[in-house]
Amino acid sequence: MSNIVVSLPDEAYPQEVNILTTLNGLICLSCRNTNKLFIWNPLTNAFKTLPTTTTRGIFNTQSDTVGFYLQHPNAYALLHVKHDRDIIKLYKYSPRSGVWKKVGTLNEYQLGTKDHQWKTGTFNNGVLYFVVEPKNLTQCVLLLAFDAHTKKLYNTTFPKLPTTPSDAHLLVIHNDLHMFVTHGFPYWTVDLWKMTSHAWTKVWVFPPIRPMLTGVTITFITTTGKFMVVSDDGFTNEIDTTKDGDDSYHSLPYYM
Numbered sequence: 001m002s003n004i005v006v007s008l009p010d011e012a013y014p015q016e017v018n019i020l021t022t023l024n025g026l027i028c029l030s031c032r033n034t035n036k037l038f039i040w041n042p043l044t045n046a047f048k049t050l051p052t053t054t055t056r057g058i059f060n061t062q063s064d065t066v067g068f069y070l071q072h073p074n075a076y077a078l079l080h081v082k083h084d085r086d087i088i089k090l091y092k093y094s095p096r097s098g099v100w101k102k103v104g105t106l107n108e109y110q111l112g113t114k115d116h117q118w119k120t121g122t123f124n125n126g127v128l129y130f131v132v133e134p135k136n137l138t139q140c141v142l143l144l145a146f147d148a149h150t151k152k153l154y155n156t157t158f159p160k161l162p163t164t165p166s167d168a169h170l171l172v173i174h175n176d177l178h179m180f181v182t183h184g185f186p187y188w189t190v191d192l193w194k195m196t197s198h199a200w201t202k203v204w205v206f207p208p209i210r211p212m213l214t215g216v217t218i219t220f221i222t223t224t225g226k227f228m229v230v231s232d233d234g235f236t237n238e239i240d241t242t243k244d245g246d247d248s249y250h251s252l253p254y255y256m
Helices: none
Strands: 017-023 026-031 037-041 046-049 065-072 075-084 087-094 099-106 116-118 122-124 127-134 142-147 153-156 166-173 176-183 189-196 199-205 216-220 226-231 236-240 249-251
Touching (some): 122 176
Antiparallel strands (some): 017 026, 026 037, 037 046, 075 087, 087 099, 216 226, 236 249
């Protein structure tokens, strides 16, 4: 069996790029030394460096976020959320036009980067969702939605929790939007929620082993209910929702 070699764009070293978001096999990355954005298909090694201006196509890791969405079934676009003080500006990049286009601004929610942190977008059923977390733990987490058809960004429902401090991770399972929510600091509870008709239903509760799921990436990996949890420092764990208690959560080998 022959090996398949996957090369990074522009022969960049892995430590020089940030993986920002993915959709249908496409990956959006930013280069740490230039802050430029590019789109990469690792299966074909094709990549495209996005055009830049003083405001567009330059990614600020402290304040910006991005998300892929589909304009049509076979036409994707990239939404770049940029902050200019307390005004949020929305730009989209379409490969068909090859240029950035401003699609709106947002200032009514007072979501300046000093007080809030945006996570990357998750696309599902024509809507690109963003979790917006306050840096003040006494405030509530928001879930904002960008409609791919109307190009409008609006506030949508968030699961009702008994406590305010929380951390949320969006993912798509069987074409439905789901959310892992960690809440109840310092004694964590973790729930898995599913959105149905703009309402959230709790579908699974984490066993009481005090897991730490803040600052991680969660990926749905099998149809049998398994999830891969990767921490910011590279440690990997697996959640199996078909099992109970301690058997549902275990660490995987860590390789340097």
